[in-house]
Amino acid sequence: MKKILLYVFAMCLFCAVSLPAGAQDCPKGIVNDPYPGSCGAYIDANRDDICDHSQTLGSAAPISGEKAAVGAADFASGTEPPIKKNATSGSTEEYYVWQIALALTVAYLLSLLAVKKGRLTAMVNRKIWNLLLLASFAVTALTSVFLLLRSNYGIGFDFPFNLSYWHIEAGLVMMLVSVYHALWHFPYFKSYFNNKAKPA
Numbered sequence: 105m106k107k108i109l110l111y112v113f114a115m116c117l118f119c120a121v122s123l124p125a126g127a128q129d130c131p132k133g134i135v136n137d138p139y140p141g142s143c144g145a146y147i148d149a150n151r152d153d154i155c156d157h158s159q160t161l162g163s164a165a166p167i168s169g170e171k172a173a174v175g176a177a178d179f180a181s182g183t184e185p186p187i188k189k190n191a192t193s194g195s196t197e198e199y200y201v202w203q204i205a206l207a208l209t210v211a212y213l214l215s216l217l218a219v220k221k222g223r224l225t226a227m228v229n230r231k232i233w234n235l236l237l238l239a240s241f242a243v244t245a246l247t248s249v250f251l252l253l254r255s256n257y258g259i260g261f262d263f264p265f266n267l268s269y270w271h272i273e274a275g276l277v278m279m280l281v282s283v284y285h286a287l288w289h290f291p292y293f294k295s296y297f298n299n300k301a302k303p304a
Contacts, residue, residue, distance in 0.1 A: 111165075130157045130158040132210055132255060134155075134158045134161060135158055135159075135160075136154050136158055137154065137155040137157070137158035138154055138155075139153040139154070139155075141155045156193060157268060180300065188243070199269075199272055199273065199275065199276070201276060204273070204276055204280070205276075205280060208277065208280050208281065209280075212233070215229050215232070216229075230288065231283055233285070234285070235280055236277070236281050237281040237282065237285060238279065240274050240275075240278035240281060241278050242275045242279040243270065243271075243274035244271060244275045244278050247267055247268075247270060247271035247274065248271065250263075250267055251267060251268060251271060267277060
């Protein structure tokens, strides 16, 4: 019970810290990268001559008949700039941090309840979560490779979805399920620090 309460507290703290997360996902960490961009990941769906990956939510310059100029003067009009859109789907790039954390937490607690009620064996429960951990790791690892090839070597692949977006979302799932995995093995890790050296 103490482990569950500790986990719920950790997830609440994690969600509170992560709520302000924006859409800036530049692989090189550059902010407002101007055309033609510093890497092969350059994309400009809103046509403001700034890489969309280097802009945060709400920071894109307003689009008029001519391309917006780069700099602080872009925002002098006082009009609300459009939110950066996903280049492929046109949807707003907003990461579902607390939603995923809440959904996985509820699912994990329900699975523990099912094990306690005897409707699910502990072994099957762990297999389910381990498979989810493996799947999220595979997506995170593969997208990492494609992002590395694109940003460092300019080798681009035409995907029907935003690669960076799903890399971050899969990484979030992997991180949260890894916490469950660590909780299962907590006694094992704890034994590393509790074993006192025996006299010879």
